[in-house]
Amino acid sequence: MLPFLFRRILIALPTIVLISIFVFALQKLLPGDPLLVLAGEERDPETLALLREKYRFNDPIWMQYFAWVGNALQGDLGVSLRTNQPVTELMGQKLPVTIQLAVMSMIFALVIGIPAGILSAVKKGTATDYIANLVALSGLSIPNFWLGIMLILLVSVKWQLLPASGYVPLSEDIWQSVRTMLMPSFVLGTALAATLMRHTRSSMLSVMNADYVRTARAKGLAERVVILKHALRNALTPIVTLTALLFGELVAGAVLTEQIFTIPGFGKLIVDAVFNRDYAVVQGVVLVTAAGFIVMNLFADMMYFVLNPRLREQ
Amino acid sequence: MPKQAKPDQQPDGCEDILMSLHDLALRFRGQTNDVIDRISLTVKRGEVLCVVGESGCGKSVTAMALMGLLPTEFAKISSGILGIQATRLDLSKVTMPTAMRGNDIAMIFQEPMTSLNPSFTIGNQIIEAILQHSAGSRTDAQARALHMLQRVGIANPEQRLSEFPHQLSGGMRQRVMIAMALANDPKILIADEPTTALDVTIQAQILDLIRDLSDETGMGTIMITHDLGVVAEIADTVAVMYGGQVVERGAVAEVFNDPQHPYTIGLMSAMPQLDKPGGKLATVPGTVPSVANMPEGCRFRTRCVFATQRCQVRPPLSNTTQGHDVACHYAPIEANLSVAL
Ligand SMILES: Nc1ncnc2c1ncn2[C@@H]1O[C@H](COP(=O)(O)OP(=O)(O)OP(=O)(O)O)[C@@H](O)[C@H]1O
Ligand code: SF4
Ligand SMILES: [Mg+2]
Numbered sequence: 336m337l338p339f340l341f342r343r344i345l346i347a348l349p350t351i352v353l354i355s356i357f358v359f360a361l362q363k364l365l366p367g368d369p370l371l372v373l374a375g376e377e378r379d380p381e382t383l384a385l386l387r388e389k390y391r392f393n394d395p396i397w398m399q400y401f402a403w404v405g406n407a408l409q410g411d412l413g414v415s416l417r418t419n420q421p422v423t424e425l426m427g428q429k430l431p432v433t434i435q436l437a438v439m440s441m442i443f444a445l446v447i448g449i450p451a452g453i454l455s456a457v458k459k460g461t462a463t464d465y466i467a468n469l470v471a472l473s474g475l476s477i478p479n480f481w482l483g484i485m486l487i488l489l490v491s492v493k494w495q496l497l498p499a500s501g502y503v504p505l506s507e508d509i510w511q512s513v514r515t516m517l518m519p520s521f522v523l524g525t526a527l528a529a530t531l532m533r534h535t536r537s538s539m540l541s542v543m544n545a546d547y548v549r550t551a552r553a554k555g556l557a558e559r560v561v562i563l564k565h566a567l568r569n570a571l572t573p574i575v576t577l578t579a580l581l582f583g584e585l586v587a588g589a590v591l592t593e594q595i596f597t598i599p600g601f602g603k604l605i606v607d608a609v610f611n612r613d614y615a616v617v618q619g620v621v622l623v624t625a626a627g628f629i630v631m632n633l634f635a636d637m638m639y640f641v642l643n644p645r646l647r648e649q
Numbered sequence: 650m651p652k653q654a655k656p657d658q659q660p661d662g663c664e665d666i667l668m669s670l671h672d673l674a675l676r677f678r679g680q681t682n683d684v685i686d687r688i689s690l691t692v693k694r695g696e697v698l699c700v701v702g703e704s705g706c707g708k709s710v711t712a713m714a715l716m717g718l719l720p721t722e723f724a725k726i727s728s729g730i731l732g733i734q735a736t737r738l739d740l741s742k743v744t745m746p747t748a749m750r751g752n753d754i755a756m757i758f759q760e761p762m763t764s765l766n767p768s769f770t771i772g773n774q775i776i777e778a779i780l781q782h783s784a785g786s787r788t789d790a791q792a793r794a795l796h797m798l799q800r801v802g803i804a805n806p807e808q809r810l811s812e813f814p815h816q817l818s819g820g821m822r823q824r825v826m827i828a829m830a831l832a833n834d835p836k837i838l839i840a841d842e843p844t845t846a847l848d849v850t851i852q853a854q855i856l857d858l859i860r861d862l863s864d865e866t867g868m869g870t871i872m873i874t875h876d877l878g879v880v881a882e883i884a885d886t887v888a889v890m891y892g893g894q895v896v897e898r899g900a901v902a903e904v905f906n907d908p909q910h911p912y913t914i915g916l917m918s919a920m921p922q923l924d925k926p927g928g929k930l931a932t933v934p935g936t937v938p939s940v941a942n943m944p945e946g947c948r949f950r951t952r953c954v955f956a957t958q959r960c961q962v963r964p965p966l967s968n969t970t971q972g973h974d975v976a977c978h979y980a981p982i983e984a985n986l987s988v989a990l
Contacts, residue, residue: 545763546758546760547763547764547765547766547767549718550764550766550826552718552750553718553750553830554751554755554778554781554829555748555751555752555778555781555782556777557747565769568766568769569766569767569768642768643768644768644813644815645767645813645815
């Protein structure tokens with residue numbers, strides 16, 4: 336397993352380097368001068384020159400890149416052009432919010448998606464199967480923002496059950512924190528549940544006809560054990576991998592949902608940064624998100640190993 | 650090795666019949682013809698019954714129907730009484746209860762490479778089978794599993810218990826399957842082409858093992874094969890199937906030396922080539938009609954050189970000599986031929 340892991344990391348490294356170059360270059364190629372934003376109304380040439388000097392905008396571009404990477408490696412992603420706060424500090428504030436949202440969404444997705452997938456596979460071709468597929472298809476085709484707004488109107492405005500927006504940190508009040516996150520994570524989670532359900536269904540169907548499932552039945556095991564032990568255990572491998580990948584996507588894809596529910600997470604951070612041309616923040620956020628994505632990929636590969644006895648021992 | 654009490658081994662001293670199947674008939678959904686057409690079989694204590702016939706004649710389907718492993722949404726059983734000692738099951742109404750499956754009647758399959766679950770250890774899978782049918786503790790089950798692995802001739806059984814299927818060769822896996830199937834002392838073992846996927850030398854070892862175990866324990870064995878070499882090696886009795894029917898059955902020496910059904914005669918005349926390992930039954934001229942195109946009456950009549958008008962009525966499976974049954978209007982063929990000539 337270790338050589339395998341080593342190989343995967345070796346592949347992951349150049350990926351991160353490529354992404355960092357890409358992120359950096361994109362910023363430089365984009366129109367609009369961030370310093371104009373910074374300098375405000377006056378546009379005093381002297382101030383501008385001073386700012387250029389400070390942010391090394393006069394250096395050759397490759398030097399700017401290496402300076403940025405060098406600092407990044409030491410955990411310094413620069414300061415926000417707008418608030419002068421260190422980018423890492425900004426991210427440190429926003430990341431836990433988004434991770435809480437992602438974890439809660441994933442719980443919704445798993446708890447709904449996997450049992451639904453198993454059920455529709457076991458009941459293939461019956462009304463249960465059709466209904467499950469219909470719901471999943473609706474889940475996939477209903478846009479998150481629409482579902483979010485509808486939920487706010489219904490649950491918050493009409494029934495006044497849950498807060499419509501905002502965020503309470505976990506450390507402050509666990510119950511309130513979970514309550515405020517309930518609707519946004521449901522919105523995000525149901526979309527993923529549909530994906531998970533479809534994959535669980537097809538994965539289950541592919542193992543249900545396996546010879547070892549027939550053996551399990553021939554042993555006289557109860558159908559429940561045949562399905563939940565012998566079939567599911569083998570069907571689960573690709574699902575675990577998928578879950579790890581979806582989790583990475585969740586963090587990256589929470590932007591819209593965070594906007595709707597005005598949650599001060601990663602999504603909001605990057606949107607604000609883009610609107611304000613806050614280069615340092617955008618670069619930092621994209622880099623960290625990409626790195627997180629790669630780490631989740633690695634994790635998915637590892638899980639594949641751990642779950643697969645044939646691969647594990649080598 | 651504590652085991653649940655099972656019904657007494659000897660119900661009515663007379664015949665030692667362990668299992669009887671009477672008039673099994675079934676068809677797959679959407680078909681208008683029975684794929685299995687009133688098959689009857691009996692297996693006695695310690696007997697190895699070989700079921701032979703060309704590919705597609707319904708051997709596996711029969712076995713799966715017995716075990717209750719045919720999903721009812723695919724297959725409809727219209728008749729069939731299964732007797733296992735004192736128990737009677739009407740297969741058209743009930744499938745075999747899970748308490749009997751793997752306990753009174755066990756099954757092993759053609760594909761040892763894929764018949765064990767790749768995600769669980771050998772020990773886990775055998776112990777699971779034992780605990781399913783006995784009230785004993787896990788420790789007892791583990792000891793029993795160990796004993797069974799020794800019994801099927803697996804070296805280092807302790808170590809094997811904690812290994813995964815992929816760590817074993819095909820022959821070893823089939824031994825594990827046998828150990829698992831026999832762990833609950835079933836009265837009947839159904840083996841569906843258990844050696845087809847294995848090397849010739851391993852084939853012979855597995856056949857010997859099954860023969861020995863059935864002699865030792867007195868269990869009855871239904872061995873499905875399309876290899877007459879296997880029949881010659883292991884069978885006490887043989888049932889020849891054609892197109893979902895049993896056309897001839899009897900003691901193996903009887904049927905081999907004096908085949909009566911034109912189909913069996915065709916098979917036997919092809920025997921010389923079939924002596925070679927892996928020889929298959931494919932030398933009878935013509936091809937098997939599909940289920941939808943099966944003729945009324947004798948199903949063999951589209952390929953039979955002796956067929957007449959009379960053959961449009963199904964010939965009953967009846968005695969020619971004691972214990973040798975044939976389903977042909979003109980059996981015994983030699984006698985009738987000499988009359989005709
Ligand atoms: N699920 C199914 N639906 C429809 N027809 C089926 C199904 N399973 C099997 N059959 C048909 O039933 C017939 C008997 O098949 P079976 O598998 O019992 O043959 P077999 O004698 O075991 O052959 P082989 O020697 O190749 O294993 C075949 O014609 C096959 O096409
Ligand atoms: S009954 Fe007729 S068709 Fe069938 S095997 Fe006998 S002679 Fe041939
Ligand atoms: Mg078969």
